[in-house]
Amino acid sequence: MLRKKKLARGVAIVGGGLTKLGHFKDRNSKDLFAEAYTEMIGSVDKGIDPRDIEAIYIGNFTNDFFVNQGHWAPIISDLVGHVPKPVTRTEGACASSALAFREGVFAIASGFYDIVLVGGLEQMSKRTTEEVAEGLAMAASPYEVATGFTFPGVFGTTATAYFAKYGASREDLFNVTIKSHNNAPLNPKAQFPMTIRDFMNARIERCRQKGEPIPNWKDEKDFLRDPVANPPIAWPMHLFDCCPISDGASCLLLVAEELARRFTDVPIHVAGIGQGSGYSLHAKENLTSFEATRAAAQEAYEMSGLKPEDIQFSEVHDCFSMAEIVHLEDLGFYKPGYGYKAVNEGQTRLNGPKPINTSGGLKTKGHPVGATGVAQLYEVWVQLRGKAGKRQVPNPNLRVGGAHNLGGTGGTCTFTILERR
C-alpha cells in the first residue's frame, strides 16, 4: 500500500511578512500579527485583494498560558477582516507554524482552496525568564520534566553524548555561534544584529565606562570561553549556545501553482514537505540523532525527488548550537559525526558551499516559538527571490532551499523544501 508521496496539486508562495523580532513590551501578539500581515499584503508583486484569501492557518504555542487567552483563530479572523471564513490553529510547540504551513499546503493541494494564508505569532517577553522556562518546559516530554530536564538540559545531554561519541568539544560549538552572529547584522529583522566581535567591543566599552579591568580576549573563541562573558546554563550549553526569548509574528501567502503567476513572476514552489514525531529522551535509542528530523527529511526528499546535496542552503532549527550540528547530520547534509567538522571548515557560512541559517538563525534572529516555522520559510522565500540584501547567498543560481523546524525537545519536526523554477 506504500507509495511515493506526492501532492495532487502544486502550491507556491507569492507573499510574505515578518516582524522585527525582539522584546516589545508595548505590543501584543495581535499587534505583531497585524504588522506581518500588512507586510505580506504589500509584498505580493502584482497585488492581492485580501478578500480573496479563503482560509487561514496560524501557529501559536504559549498564548493559552502566557496571555490566558485560548482559541486564537477567531481573534485573528476578526483582526484581518476575514470573518466568517475559516481559521485553524495548529500547535506543535516550537514547530507550531511550520504545521500551519503544511496544513495550508494540504488545503490547497486537496483542491478545496486556491488561496490560503499561513502564519504564526508569539509574545513571550512580558513574562519573566522563570515563567518562560516553566511554560516552555510544557513542550518537553513529561518524563523529561519530571526528572528535572528543561530545554538546555536536554540539549546539554545531546552535546555530552555527541562529544563522547565523536570527539567534539565546546570549541566546536563556538563555530556555530560565531557563524550565526556573523549573519545577524545583515538581517534588519534580527533581535541581536551583532557579531561576537560587537559583543566583545560592547563589553569592553562597558568595563571602560565603569572603570573595571578591560578583558583581554585573544579572539571570539576566547570571549566564548570566558565564563563571565558566556556563563554556563546547562553544561556544556552556555549562554551563547542558547536562543533568546522573543516576540514576533510571521506569515506567508500560499496559492495553487497554476494561479501563482497572477500574483508574481517569481513564485517560489513547495517542492517537498515532511513531518515526523520523535521519542522523549528516556526512550531514544540514539542520543545524537532526532528521529523526527530524519523522518521529516525522508518524506520531503521523497516528495521532491531531491537529495540532501541538492539543498543549496537551509534554515536549520538552532534552538541550541548543538541542535544545529545534529540536525545538519539528520537532514543528510553531513554524515553522522561530521556536522561539527563541516562547521569548523566554514562550509555553513554565508559564503560557504552550504550556507546554514542565513537569517542568523534562532540564536541571533530570535525565536518567537509559534512564529518561528513560518519565519524560517520566509527567509528561504526571500533568499530564493534574491531579495535578501546584504545577507543574500552569493550564488547566482540559487534555486533550492530548505527550512527545518523542531518542536519541543524533538517531539515534532518538519522539513520543507522550496524551489524557484
Place this chain on the structure above:
Amino acid sequence: MLRKKKLARGVAIVGGGLTKLGHFKDRNSKDLFAEAYTEMIGSVDKGIDPRDIEAIYIGNFTNDFFVNQGHWAPIISDLVGHVPKPVTRTEGACASSALAFREGVFAIASGFYDIVLVGGLEQMSKRTTEEVAEGLAMAASPYEVATGFTFPGVFGTTATAYFAKYGASREDLFNVTIKSHNNAPLNPKAQFPMTIRDFMNARIERCRQKGEPIPNWKDEKDFLRDPVANPPIAWPMHLFDCCPISDGASCLLLVAEELARRFTDVPIHVAGIGQGSGYSLHAKENLTSFEATRAAAQEAYEMSGLKPEDIQFSEVHDCFSMAEIVHLEDLGFYKPGYGYKAVNEGQTRLNGPKPINTSGGLKTKGHPVGATGVAQLYEVWVQLRGKAGKRQVPNPNLRVGGAHNLGGTGGTCTFTILERR
C-alpha cells in the same frame, strides 16, 4: 477566481472509537485515547495493521492549562506506537477535533496520505467547577470575558434576544432538554443515561429516604420549572439547559475512497466539509444567529451538492439548549424563528422527520471539549452503518447525516456531511 469547492480525491471513514464519557478520576486523557484507539482498531470490518496509519491529527483544548502539559502530538505518537510518523494537534476550543477531522480529510484529499487517524481527547473532571469555568472562558472572546461573560452568559444573552425576537420562552427550551434526555438511556456511552423522568424519580426517592416533602411535579416541564430541581445558571439558562463537564476521547480512521473497500464493505463517505469563523458577541449584528455556523453550512452544502432537507439526521452542537435551536436555523433545517416550533412539534425526536442529537447530544452524552467534534462524527458514522442499537434512527433508507461542532462562543464552527453510498 471563486469556484465550487471540491476535493481532488474522496475520503471515507472505515473505523471509529469512542470512550464512555463521564468523570474518570483515576484515568487521564492518554488512558482515554488508548481506549478509543483500541476500539477503532477493532472496529475495522476487514482489519487494519496499525503500522499502515500514515499520519495522525488530534484535537485538544485544555491539557495545556488543566494538565500543565503542552505539545501532545509526540505523546500520542508514542502512546500508539506511531513514532516517527507525523502527528499534528489542532485547537479550536470545543471544535478542536472537528478541525483535526478536516485536516485529516485534506491530507488524504491532497494525495499525500492514504490512511490517517483523527481524534480528540480531553480530561476536565480533575479540576474544580470554578477552574473549568475559568479555563473554558479562555475560549470565549477577550471582550466577552472582560465584561463578565462566561459561556452560560453568552448563550443566556442569545436566548433573551431570541425570546424577544420570536416570542419563544423557557418552556420551549424544555422540549430540547426532554428530547435529548429521551435519547440518552439508549446510548451506552452517555454520561447521563437518564430521561428527565428518571431524574424526577431519583429526586423523589431521595426525598423519601431523607424524610423530606415529596415534590408534586405534574410532568417533566413542571420539574424543569422548579428552581430547586433546576436552578438558574445565567438566566434563562438553568442547570438542565447546560452540558456537563466531561472526560473522554474519540477517534476515526479515514482512508482514500478508492481504498475504502479493502477495509469494510460499508465505508461512510465524507460528502461535505465546511468551516467558518465568527465575531465575538460585542461585534455581532445578529444575536440570534452564528455566522460561523452559516458559513460552515454553506461550504459543506456547496461541496456536497446537498441541501438542508437532504440531511436526514444530525448531531448539532448543544452546549446549551438555546444553541441547538439557533443552530437548527443556521444550518438551514428550519427558517429563522421556526427552530423552537419544530422542536415543540417533535420533529427533532428520534422518531421524528429530522432526528437531532440521537447520541443524546452534549447535554446528556457529555462534552469533553477536544473530543467532541470527532465524537459527533462517530455517532453519525455509527448511525449510517446501522449500528446504533436502541437509538438507531428508524429509517431503513438512512443515507445522509450531518455533524455540527461549535468552538467557543461561536468563534469557530464546522459542519460535516457524511454519506452512505
